[in-house]
Amino acid sequence: MNVPELMKKAPVMKMSPDGGRPKPLGKSSGPIMVVFILIFAVASLYFFSQWGAAKTQIKRLQAELADVRQNPGKAAREETVSLLQRVGKLMVxxxxxxxxxxxxxxxxxxxxxxxxxxxxxxxxxxxxxxxxxxxxxxxxxxxxxxxxxxxxxxxxxxx
Structure with missing residues (x-):
């Protein structure tokens, strides 16, 4: 037998936690890997969606800031109108x-x-x-x- 044939027949081994002899990689590690991959995928999707929402909000706020810088009296006027509407509901x-x-x-x-x-x-x-x-x-x-x-x-x- 040559070396490549031996490598094909040799089982995959991992070191045991107690430092003893290596143990063959069992079939039980497959489902655990699937669970970890699913958790990673779900976490990645969640953080990607949060990043997208934050990016959208930043663009909206930048547009509002540009509008306020171009027309500073507009924001003050809108605040005054809002204030008059609230006070107008309480008295004439x-x-x-x-x-x-x-x-x-x-x-x-x-x-x-x-x-x-x-x-x-x-x-x-x-x-x-x-x-x-x-x-x-x-x-x-x-x-x-x-x-x-x-x-x-x-x-x-x-x-």
Missing amino acids: LPEGEEPTVATVNDPERLKAQPFFAKAKQGDKVLIYTNAKKAILYDPVANLIVEVAPVSFGQEGAAQ
């Missing part, structure tokens, strides 16, 4: 006038003024100059916190 707003919108950033500095006594950070102030009305709105709780008349300094000096 003055018509024919676009309010000035401000955000409360430091309520502690404003606490001395009675209008801002209950103000919290993030609250919105809608100021209607023609209607002479100010509205303090809490967007988190969706509540109107305060409504007050507005008086401007130059009008008081003229009277």
Whole structure:
């Protein structure tokens, strides 16, 4: 017998974990390999789909960012329209006038003024100059916190 014939007849061997004699590769390792391959395939498909979803979301956000950079007033206008719709469901707003919108950033500095006594950070102030009305709105709780008349300094000096 020559060497190639011996190699064909020799069983496939693996080392035993206890360091003893090598044992022949059994038939039970086939199903285990299939299970590992299936687990690997499922995990690969899952992560590939997640990668695709993330890539799509990144493209969408890049397009939105480009739109905001080209038209910065559009985002502010959309936010104002949304705010007016929410406040308009809670009370009747003055018509024919676009309010000035401000955000409360430091309520502690404003606490001395009675209008801002209950103000919290993030609250919105809608100021209607023609209607002479100010509205303090809490967007988190969706509540109107305060409504007050507005008086401007130059009008008081003229009277």
